[in-house]
Amino acid sequence: MNTSVKKFPCGCEFEVIEGKIQFDTDVENINLECPAVWKLLAERKTTGIFQLESRLGSSFAKKTKPRDIEGLALLISAIRPGCLENSFNGKTVTQHLVDRYNNEEPIDYYHKSLQKILENTLGLLVYQESALLIVAELADFTLSQADLLRRAIGHKEVSMMQEIEQPFLDGCKKVGKVNEEEAQEIFNMLRKSERYSFNKCLSPDTTVETKQGMKTLEEVQVGDFVNSPNGYVEIINKYDNGIQELYEITLEDGKSIQCTLHHQFLCDDGRKHSLSEILEKNLEIAVKDQNEN
Numbered sequence: 001m002n003t004s005v006k007k008f009p010c011g012c013e014f015e016v017i018e019g020k021i022q023f024d025t026d027v028e029n030i031n032l033e034c035p036a037v038w039k040l041l042a043e044r045k046t047t048g049i050f051q052l053e054s055r056l057g058s059s060f061a062k063k064t065k066p067r068d069i070e071g072l073a074l075l076i077s078a079i080r081p082g083c084l085e086n087s088f089n090g091k092t093v094t095q096h097l098v099d100r101y102n103n104e105e106p107i108d109y110y111h112k113s114l115q116k117i118l119e120n121t122l123g124l125l126v127y128q129e130s131a132l133l134i135v136a137e138l139a140d141f142t143l144s145q146a147d148l149l150r151r152a153i154g155h156k157e158v159s160m161m162q163e164i165e166q167p168f169l170d171g172c173k174k175v176g177k178v179n180e181e182e183a184q185e186i187f188n189m190l191r192k193s194e195r196y197s198f199n200k201c202l203s204p205d206t207t208v209e210t211k212q213g214m215k216t217l218e219e220v221q222v223g224d225f226v227n228s229p230n231g232y233v234e235i236i237n238k239y240d241n242g243i244q245e246l247y248e249i250t251l252e253d254g255k256s257i258q259c260t261l262h263h264q265f266l267c268d269d270g271r272k273h274s275l276s277e278i279l280e281k282n283l284e285i286a287v288k289d290q291n292e293n
Helices: 035-042 055-064 069-076 093-103 113-123 128-138 145-155 158-175 180-194 274-281
Strands: 005-007 011-018 020-022 207-210 213-216 225-228 233-236 247-250 256-259 264-266 273-274
Touching: 011 207, 055 069, 055 274, 069 093, 069 113, 069 225, 113 128, 128 145, 128 158, 128 180, 145 158, 145 233, 158 180, 273 274
Parallel strands: none
Antiparallel strands: 005 011, 011 020, 207 213, 207 225, 225 233, 247 256, 264 273
């Protein structure tokens, strides 16, 4: 039998028996500082790695280039819908996180009272636990009040967030660590973590069907009627969401669309999913049968 003993770059030994690698992993003594592991992630070699083997995961592994286990935790959290579908200053929370991790954007905590809580997430609201710490620290929320916030964020309950807002503002006033304006701004941050963004996802040159004919989104005006799955609906407002990263999606029929990760598509499971979720879960976009009436 042809057998040899070799070592991984991290120092772990493995056997090569008849050309096949065999090794036992000691999970209690894994070398988390192995540079070869982080090099693989940075090179987008993530096949078989939970949470990162999707196109979305491998793409952001290359962009983020995590250097340690904390960076890996941030990466995995950053490619969840809450970060991918919330934006400020023209970028998603995910992109802000990548830029801050790579020292391409200064870290801003908005208020000194948030620094200790958000230090590990580079000043960004990434984890639900951070939101709970914020309301406890600034508004002296009880565990039951904080749990309401957790449920509102987890289930995207707008009405529940509205119920929490005034008690939070009153609590901040009583505790006195932030003023009224700062308290309102911080609550708006919490609200954004609950409300995934949508319909903020198409480039200005995207063409849509209106009652006045085909128009680009740049050309449509408030008062126009746009064709939708529910028939023609009136445009009641129009927002410019700044410069955001665009992805071009090409379908099997040759058609393509430029959109951000927020844009939703109908998938084969009969439900609408954002592009970020489609890439993460390798879902298939449903195309209407051309033979349908």
